Amino acid sequence: MDTTTIGNTxxxxxxxxSEKYACSIFIKKEFYNANKTSKDRxxxxxxxxxxxxxxxxxxxxxxxxxSGNTGIGLAQFALQLxxxxxxxxxxxxxxxxLSLLRQLGATVVACANSNGISDKESTQYQAAVYxxxxxxxxFTDQYNxxxxxxxxxxxxxxxxxxxxSGRITHFFAGIGTGGTISGAGKYLKFxxxxxxxxxxxxxxxxxxxxxxxxxLPDELPAMDKIDGIGRKFAPAVFDPEVIDDILQVSRIDTxxxxxxxxxxxxxxxxxxxxAVLAGLEKYADTRPVRADDHMVLLFADYGDRYLNSLYPTxxxxxxxxxxxx
Numbered sequence: 001m002d003t004t005t006i007g008n009t010x011x012x013x014x015x016x017x018s019e020k021y022a023c024s025i026f027i028k029k030e031f032y033n034a035n036k037t038s039k040d041r042x043x044x045x046x047x048x049x050x051x052x053x054x055x056x057x058x059x060x061x062x063x064x065x066x067s068g069n070t071g072i073g074l075a076q077f078a079l080q081l082x083x084x085x086x087x088x089x090x091x092x093x094x095x096x097x098l099s100l101l102r103q104l105g106a107t108v109v110a111c112a113n114s115n116g117i118s119d120k121e122s123t124q125y126q127a128a129v130y131x132x133x134x135x136x137x138x139f140t141d142q143y144n145x146x147x148x149x150x151x152x153x154x155x156x157x158x159x160x161x162x163x164x165s166g167r168i169t170h171f172f173a174g175i176g177t178g179g180t181i182s183g184a185g186k187y188l189k190f191x192x193x194x195x196x197x198x199x200x201x202x203x204x205x206x207x208x209x210x211x212x213x214x215x216l217p218d219e220l221p222a223m224d225k226i227d228g229i230g231r232k233f234a235p236a237v238f239d240p241e242v243i244d245d246i247l248q249v250s251r252i253d254t255x256x257x258x259x260x261x262x263x264x265x266x267x268x269x270x271x272x273x274x275a276v277l278a279g280l281e282k283y284a285d286t287r288p289v290r291a292d293d294h295m296v297l298l299f300a301d302y303g304d305r306y307l308n309s310l311y312p313t314x315x316x317x318x319x320x321x322x323x324x325x
Contacts, residue, residue, distance in 0.1 A: 009031075017277075017280070024294045037301040043070055043074045045151035059083070061083065061136060064086075065141075067176065068094060075105065078106070088130075089111065091110045096305040096307060151183065160184065170198060171197050175201045177235045185242040197244050198246075199247070200248075200276050200278070204223030205223055206220065207231055210234055210240055227271035228301070249275050258273075261274065268311065270301035276297050
């Protein structure tokens with residue numbers, strides 16, 4: 001397949017945000033990847049490494065636990081390369097993602113939650129058990145597969161460094177598996193350790209507690225639902241040492257930012273991308289921002305996968321909007 005449609009996504013200055021925060025703010029538009037998501041990068045890397053090692057053979061089935069986007073990438077590549085695909089999702093997954101997965105020929109299994117391998121009702125547990133007990137399956141296991149962060153270390157980080165001519169001062173990204181921010185952040189820190197790596201997660205997610213205290217909380221609080229980010233367990237690919245700051249944001253602030261950005265920029269954002277804007281606002285409210293800062297915000301996916309959950313009041317207005325892609 002043509003892998004030139006994975007990576008090399010544009011980085012564009014956002015005049016609206018730059019004026020609002022009185023510094024230079026750039027958007028890394030990951031929805032220009034083949035399947036409109038940053039998850040194409042780890043999906044492709046995980047498949048290619050499994051093929052190289054002989055773990056994935058023609059006719060096998062790729063198995064994954066996903067909030068949707070990694071699953072979509074895997075399903076697309078599986079279809080093109082001649083593999084089966086079985087994706088475990090939570091029951092409240094965005095219906096647009098569910099529909100697309102089925103269009104791509106994936107078998108979809110709905111689970112109660114995504115609370116990690118220790119919960120028998122979770123996507124991670126169900127996917128792992130199925131793959132372990134079913135012949136001719138390969139569990140890509142994005143939460144523990146080192147190819148996840150490595151894909152961003154090898155591609156996303158270098159792209160951002162080159163596109164900013166090394167002037168980047170801050171990198172903001174949502175934290176789901178932790179692969180994006182851990183991989184890209186590690187590369188950027190390697191190039192300049194003074195770059196601030198800022199993660200964004202929902203209120204109630206446990207990764208900021210892990211970053212601050214080195215342990216998980218004794219009790220798991222209720223977590224705001226923001227598709228694609230937030231965890232109640234610590235994925236193995238998440239590297240807290242790379243990250244300087246983790247900002248928690250609410251679902252309502254995220255939704256408000258998605259709609260504000262659409263009104264200002266006429267561009268629909270995915271849930272985690274809008275959460276990054278809420279995180280940026282929180283950062284700017286509590287930390288100094290300098291005129292010579294060059295902040296990069298990673299927008300992981302596009303808003304067409306969240307019309308029902310994120311843009312219900314705009315559905316009629318934008319029913320035929322998707323001409324750009």
